[in-house]
Amino acid sequence: MGLALLLVVWLITFVSTYFFIAHPSWMWLPPVATTYGPQIDSQFTYTYIAMGIVFVAAQVALGLFAWKYRDRGHAAAYYSHGNIRLEAVWTILTAILFVGLNLMGQHIWAQARFQGPSPGSEQVEITGMQFQWYFRYPGSDGKYGRTLAKLEDPSTGNALGIDPDDPAAKDDIVSSTLVLPVNRELDVTLKALDVIHDFFVPEFRFKQDAVPGLLIHMHFTPNRIGDYEIDCAELCGSGHYKMRAGVKVVSEADYQAFLKAPQQWLTEHPWNGPMSRGLMQESEAKPPAPALQLAMRHHQSQAENH
Amino acid sequence: MGTLRQSVGGSGRGDNFREGGGGGERYRPGRYEPAGYYERLRRYRLAVAVLLLSVIMIFVALTSAYIVRAGMGTYDTVTHSYVYDWKPVQLPNELLLLNTLVLVLSSGTLEMARRNLNARAVTAGLTGLPGVAVEPERSAPWLGITLVLGMAFLAGQFLAWRELRSQGMFLATNPSSSFFYVLTGAHAAHLIGGLVALFYAAFATVFGKSLATRRIVVDAAGWYWHFMGALWIYIFALLHFGK
């Protein structure tokens, strides 16, 4: 039985470790697309190496001890109540390891969350409502128009409740696909209209709850052109799993073109996300119609409203 | 232990429940009670202390929620800014002060009952000695007064709620009124528990409890009751100063 335990525990350890080391890309953190992402990934790697060593060491020792110290009819077990010195050494070592890892990662967090966006950052407002994301750009005046709860009504196309009487609202752009310029710092404002949602783009290494009653400012800089997926990562109701949207990181020229004529630009450059990775086996690729239609409907009704 | 059990008799194992008819194989809940008065007292005091710890945690949670909410700005969608919208409740201070007095007084009368029981326990054993008079039974009336005062406090709280309602301050009117009703309501609910214990203590004679049992019930209920008084003063202060 000791041998069986040794074999099974070791096998589990080595299989798990094998997959952790020789990971195919689809079972690992997706490639980074923001400037601060690599730092997170390297912190992840350090933690993963440290924990990996402890994991293998502990499991190997467990299997080994189970086999080596099995009852073989040998003389009595070694009578010992422990060893204070070993205990102290082990405690100090783990304390250094855990606290050290913690301190190593803190500056990344501080950089991402303590500092505000630098002046001149591109502004985007991200609003979550059941079960749809809306993205608003302030337009040339750099100011978001006023929103009023009583005007919020997706059926009229004005889901955000933008007040048409506010001059600042005239040039606001609302889209249901997020288009971002590459290598520009973004000043992101997160809002939720009904329940808690969470804006999560794995490639950006970015995740933040959007909380009703709170206005949350975040900043990050996408640095790789491409189409990515936004998932809602906080249980928000029966359609939670449907609450996904597309994000396009585009060149500055494309971005300006988008701002000029959002509807037309998105028709010409539809979101074409992870399907391009060629990983599709389960279901056939279909044109990304619904998201775009929503965006279009939105702009049309916006235009009608104004 | 063995000798103790014999000598205490009345405060020992058998007294923790009412003796029914045949007895016999009947299952008796108090069986594992320790025999000695002090052992039992210690156990019940320990239990009350532990119980109060959990009550404290309930009110710690409510207090922190109260303080967080009172100091929190809420996001205003019209002005795009955080506004501090906490509108404190106008407390009916005179009435609440009166209630506080009633509750403090009830703690005093309960203490009188406890002392009477203690004195009776001391003097009861000395009946044979010349010059020693057995302390007369006065605990029941004192407990009765405590009960009345406790209920008067509850009635006073009810009046306070009515006064707020007449001002249009209901449970759901605004955050501070919600907290007022929740804090006072939670306190009242806990106080009712204390009243039940006091009722049990006051009528313990009727229920056929021994002197020792009554002393323990009054002692444990007393700790709880005094704590309820302190808790009320704390809540009152929180509502008054913590706006």
Add this chain to the structure above:
Amino acid sequence: MGNVQNTPHRADVGVVDSSVQHAAHAHAAPTGFIRKYIFSLDHKVIGLQYYFLALASVFTGLILSVLMRIHLVWPEWAIPGIGIIKDEQYLGLLTLHGTFMVFFVLTTAPQSGFGNYFLPIQIGAADMAFPVLNMLSFWTTFAAFIVMLGAFFTVMPIAGWTSYPTLSALPNAGSLPWGQDLWLLSIALFCAASLMGALNFITTTLDLRCKGMSLWRMPLTCWTWFVTAILGLLAFGVLLSGGLLLLLDRNAGTSFFVPGGLVVNGVQQRHEGGSPLLWQHLFWFFGHPEVYIAILPGMGVASQLLSTFSRKPIFGYRAMVFAVMAIGLLGFMVWGHHMFMSGMSPYTAFAFSLMTMAIGVPSAIKTFNWLGTMWRGKIRFYTPMLFAIGFVSLFVSGGLSGPFLAQPTLDIPLHDTFFVVAHFHLIMGVAAIFGIFAATYYWFPKMFGRMMSESLGRLHFWFTFVGTYAIFMPMHYEGMAGRPRRYGSMVVAGGLFNRLAALMPLEKFISIAAFVTAAAQLIFVINLFWSMKKGEKAPVNPWEATTLEWTIPSPPPHDNFAGNTPVVNHGPYEYSVPGVERDYVMQTDPASVHAH
């Protein structure tokens, strides 16, 4: 204080002293069925009641998880009697799965079940300090269970076991009436029951220890039950408060957790001025200690068994006790690590993160000491020992993903993904379940007077151990790939977003592993009920263990020690003492057997 011991005054009392009259019957058990098995005051019966309640809950939870796994990979399957599982129902399934497992299994079985049964025996007491309260505590838990079933059969709540407002506070956001309200009511009842239980456990441990049973001679199981009770006492009151506030928000129009200006499904809400984060603080102030409420008793059992079956004293007994206390203490200072992404002030994340990493230290001490206990031992591989070793393995595997999630930086990509699901299932779920299994196999002979089948037990172990890893290890990879939790469908109809499609084969593998592992639990059930009737008769001390429960008959008599209160002369883990003939010294052996 009067010297009342010497002053019987029966005339005043008005009742005849009955202790003398009934001395002869002092140890008689109740005979009526209702008194004996239903409204019993005997801690052993109540412990078993809790155990079987947990057993019913664990199979409810298990079936729910199987349905979830079916829906995730074969959403088109029609389940007999249920039909095709819809995505909304998936949320209901996961909410109730979490609730049943966390509250009615992981909190109930290790603490209220085994704790109730063995705490009094292991400290040499005849019962818990307050038997009536104990009974009340069980029946309140039972009422909570029934109310939760009510939620199950009316409208399933969908807000998850964490029930975050505003989703859980606004009925038209999806937390429909009855389901969510019954859920909250059930949790409130459960809190009240747990508070009663905690009070009983603490008083019993402090006040009912027999002669010689100093705190430092208590088995580690008793220590963990004691510390768990303290955690429960401090944590459940907070959840109770939060739950009541949420109930008021839902039903009385208050705004504790709901801010103003919300529009849900086109309907403007009348609430104003609440904070959704407030609930998260209250919930996790309870929720994190709850994790330790689930796992600490398992740690105690693992320590007990590793020492017993390695025939060695536990390595570093006092270090183990201090580690348990440290885990309990730190457990109250780390709740914010569930909220790194919640919009809470990012500055507090520093402190919460540091405290959380600090919890790794006592956990590492425990692991080290378990390995140290096996080191140079003479290990006997009975089924309970297999599960204890499995516990250590799972504790290590589940624990080591903790330091990832404890760092706010790494929590950014991993929060609310399957990485978290893998983490807490391994450490809080399955490790704790392994503790329950280990305890069942270990104490079954004492509880039912018969041995469980070793061969069935081993079969059960291998299936469960390998199956558990097959289910939960791959979930780490899924989480890293960005697979969010609580998504009913991986691939949305229409095929728009297929980022996760590549994970489908892995999902299928997990589902199949889950079905096999779930089916293997039938081996356990068969073993359990078959052994109750047909198992080999158990001797008093089948494992040659040292603690007090092994000094009394199997099953124990009604009042445990038949009136002979034990006297303890030794520590709990005196195995292989040099110069002693037997390789174990019972706690009650005469002091002369082995001088300290």
